[in-house]
Amino acid sequence: MASKLTKSEHVIQSIKNYIASGEWPMGSKIPSQRKLAEMFSVNRSTIVAALEELKKEGLIEGVMGKGTIVVNNTWALLAASPPSDVDKQAAFTPPKPPSAPAVEIEEKKKPEKFIDLGKGELAQDIFPVDNMQQVMMRLAESLEPFGYEQPKGYLPLREAISGYMKKQGTDVSPDSILIVSGALQGLQLIAAGLLHRGSSVLLEQPSYLYSLQVFQSAGMSLSGLPIDEEGLKTDALAKKKASGPSSILYTIPCFHNPTGTLMSEDRRKELLSICQEKRLPIIEDDIFRELWLDAPPPPTLQSLDESGRVLYIGSFSKTLTPGLRIGWIAGPEQVIDKLAEIKMQTDYGSSSLSQLVAAEWISSGLYENHLSFIREELKKRRAAAIDALNKYMSDLAEWDVPTGGFFMWLRLKNGVRIHDLYERAYQAGVILNPGSIYTNQSVPALRLSYGYATTEDFEEGIEKLRTIILESLNE
Incomplete structure (x- = not known):
């Protein structure tokens, strides 16, 4: 049978647990010796011995005028010296939405519908309407x-x-x-x-x-x-x-x-x-x-x-x-x-x-329960998306099959100008997310989402994308 910890060892291990869990982060002042003695129901000499050991291990250190400080967590140091009010105001400047090329289409030539292949949210038919109504009704009662x-x-x-x-x-x-x-x-x-x-x-x-x-x-x-x-x-x-x-x-x-x-x-x-x-x-x-x-x-x-x-x-x-x-x-x-x-x-x-x-x-x-439902729906949509890509894009692009989420990174093989591709696709009723949004530089890639468009619309959009790419390459 393993021997029990001494009182000093128990204090040391407990303080280490507080630090490891992040409850006592770097830069924070630990309780006074008197409070620690009360916390662990030991005398102050036990606390002094434990703190000395922790200092030797580099987990804490004494700081003149501040007491004993934890020295292994960087976020707390940042919290202890926040930016100025001017910096805060700048940080709260509302972010601008991703910029996309301006595309003008004559009213009579506008597509009857748009297929969004890049939307960063789940389709509306996956939204749990019935369960949400039940939750709202239960809350309304109280x-x-x-x-x-x-x-x-x-x-x-x-x-x-x-x-x-x-x-x-x-x-x-x-x-x-x-x-x-x-x-x-x-x-x-x-x-x-x-x-x-x-x-x-x-x-x-x-x-x-x-x-x-x-x-x-x-x-x-x-x-x-x-x-x-x-x-x-x-x-x-x-x-x-x-x-x-x-x-x-x-x-x-x-x-x-x-x-x-x-x-x-x-x-x-x-x-x-x-x-x-x-x-x-x-x-x-x-x-x-x-x-x-x-x-x-x-x-x-x-x-x-x-x-x-x-x-x-x-x-x-x-x-x-x-x-x-x-x-x-x-x-x-x-x-x-x-x-x-x-x-x-x-x-x-x-x-x-x-x-x-x-x-x-x-x-x-x-x-x-809702997450289980979403996973099954996304599996179906992922399978349909892969089928569509294999059918229409295998000779024009490369991609990896994701094991989760609903995004794919489509890497185009040929020298297609993404700006022109976006414009032509938009005129054909297909909305794309060009890779430049996510790299801060021009890259021959698109972010595709199989979580928003229906499986039928996704395939139609990919088929149109193939036609546009081939037309561009043949010019």
């Missing part, structure tokens, strides 16, 4: 006057999300969760509240972030990193030198937007190891996680992280409905407190009704 929610959001919703994330393997407390009005607001809050002008945001290239101006408008630069079939290439990350006052990493590890790539578990561990070495904070944008089609994805970066280095962003926009406008940020409590403060200054909290609806969906079990 509805009370709405007031402003707590700064971090409706507590039952945060509790429900906490429980849901624990089922996924990510242990995070309700106090470490902030409800936001969609993932985009989460990015805005981080840019406004934690990052300074001149900072560098490292990210996959291509990436969804290139289509936004959240970070650029806050005076930060985007620095692209290559990806392969396992996700962001960590060798390129390892060679990357920091620039500006600080750098962070933004990544979409699950069914990446726009390529659909799923980051492997080994790659996730490599990424965390490099970020630990470089003291690089991470934003994990995981809004597509539950849209797996073949097998559940690897553990979240946040669950694999032992230093509170990851801020996790989740959302119901891609799985339930974008109109609900409910997402969340999970991270070290001290950092979440700071972001909650900024959110309250911005909008006094997300919609109370939307938060009630989201909480009911999760707690009732309807959400998990």
Whole structure:
């Protein structure tokens, strides 16, 4: 039988657990010796011995005039020295929508319908109308006057999300969760509240972030990193030198937007190891996680992280409905407190009704049932999309079959001008998302979505796309 821990060893292990979970993030002041003694029911000499050992291990250090500080979490340092008010205002400049070439069509020549092959949301016929009506009716029976929610959001919703994330393997407390009005607001809050002008945001290239101006408008630069079939290439990350006052990493590890790539578990561990070495904070944008089609994805970066280095962003926009406008940020409590403060200054909290609806969906079990339905629908749509591409595009383009989400990255083989392709397709009634939106440079690629158009419309759109490409090449 293993021997029991001594009192000092118990204190050391407990403090390590607080630090590893992110509850005591880097830069935070730990409780006084007297409070620690009360917390663990030991005398102060035991606490002194434990703290000395933790100092030797490099987990904490004494700072003149500040007390004993945790020294292994970078987000808390950023929260402790937020940008100026001027920077905050810049960070909240509304992002412009992705620009597309202006196309003029005579009224009499306009197509009877448009087929959108790039839309970043699920089709309306996948929307759970009946279940949503049931949820709204149940809530109406017990509805009370709405007031402003707590700064971090409706507590039952945060509790429900906490429980849901624990089922996924990510242990995070309700106090470490902030409800936001969609993932985009989460990015805005981080840019406004934690990052300074001149900072560098490292990210996959291509990436969804290139289509936004959240970070650029806050005076930060985007620095692209290559990806392969396992996700962001960590060798390129390892060679990357920091620039500006600080750098962070933004990544979409699950069914990446726009390529659909799923980051492997080994790659996730490599990424965390490099970020630990470089003291690089991470934003994990995981809004597509539950849209797996073949097998559940690897553990979240946040669950694999032992230093509170990851801020996790989740959302119901891609799985339930974008109109609900409910997402969340999970991270070290001290950092979440700071972001909650900024959110309250911005909008006094997300919609109370939307938060009630989201909480009911999760707690009732309807959400998990709905996800099962969505996965089956997306499997059918993915199969139909692959059939259409094999039929019409096998000699003109290359693509990888995604294992989840609803995006595919179509790489054209021949020298077709994407700008001309977009215009001609639009005139033919097909809306495309050119790759330049996601790379900040011209690339012979398109982001296709099989989650929005019907299977029949998707095939019709791809057939038209083939005709347009061939006509262009023959000119």
